Amino acid sequence: MSSSVPTFDPDAVGPSYVYVQVADHIAARIGSGELSPGARLPGERDLAQEYRVALGTVRRAVQELRDRGLVMTLPAKGTYIAQVTE
Numbered sequence: 001m002s003s004s005v006p007t008f009d010p011d012a013v014g015p016s017y018v019y020v021q022v023a024d025h026i027a028a029r030i031g032s033g034e035l036s037p038g039a040r041l042p043g044e045r046d047l048a049q050e051y052r053v054a055l056g057t058v059r060r061a062v063q064e065l066r067d068r069g070l071v072m073t074l075p076a077k078g079t080y081i082a083q084v085t086e
Contacts, residue, residue: 005032008051019060022051023068026061030070030081041071041079 005028010021026047029035041062042050048058062079065071073079 005029005034010053017060018053019057019064022047022053022057022061023064025051026065027068027070035081037081037083039081041081043078 005025008022008025010018026035026041035041041047044055044058044062047061048055051058062071062073066073070082071079072082
């Protein structure tokens with residue numbers, strides 16, 4: 001499937017926190033359907049490697065996504081894309 005979400009580039013947005021940029025990019029992937037409701041989000045270490053950021057940055061990004069209601073984390077199970085109701 002071809003994604004309409006541009007490649008993550010932290011320098012393209014301008015001054016903002018990198019964790020917000022990561023969260024925004026993952027949110028865009030969710031919005032485009034690339035990451036579908038109920039799907040498991042890759043682990044934090046995998047995301048850190050994918051986005052080339054520190055583990056703490058990914059943890060803050062995932063917390064941001066939880067705060068936005070886009071993902072839910074089940075302890076010892078993983079983080080899953082939430083069912084978005086509009």
